[in-house]
Amino acid sequence: MLNWTDWTGYAAATLTTLSFVPQAWLSFRSRDVSGISLGMYSIFTVGVALWLAYGIFLGAWPIIIANAITLTLSASILMLKLRAGQAPG
Numbered sequence: 001m002l003n004w005t006d007w008t009g010y011a012a013a014t015l016t017t018l019s020f021v022p023q024a025w026l027s028f029r030s031r032d033v034s035g036i037s038l039g040m041y042s043i044f045t046v047g048v049a050l051w052l053a054y055g056i057f058l059g060a061w062p063i064i065i066a067n068a069i070t071l072t073l074s075a076s077i078l079m080l081k082l083r084a085g086q087a088p089g
Contacts (some may be wrong), residue, residue, distance in 0.1 A: 006062070013066030024073040033081040041081055045074045 002010070027033055048071045057064030 009060065009062030013062040015071050017066045020070055020073055024077055027077050027080060031080065031084075033077065033084050036077065038078075038081050038085065041049055041074060041078045045071065045078050048074055 025034070048067050051063060051069035052071055055061075055067055
């Protein structure tokens with residue numbers, strides 16, 4: 001049975017992960033990443049990977065699930081940004 005600590009963790013994980021989805025959806029749909037900072041997304045993606053590792057070390061499923069999803073989205077956007085930087089023009 002989940003306690004209030006678990007519920008709080010799952011609620012926080014759900015909201016913060018869902019807040020990231022509109023930016024990811026827009027970036028994937030439009031392929032326009034010109035307004036996205038390469039430095040910010042690089043640091044953010046590494047930070048999310050570290051949060052995922054932290055969650056794994058603790059065995060904290062809210063942290064693991066949220067950061068696995070967010071890492072997938074942020075790494076995908078980062079790849080779009082890196083590919084856009086290599087495009088001729």
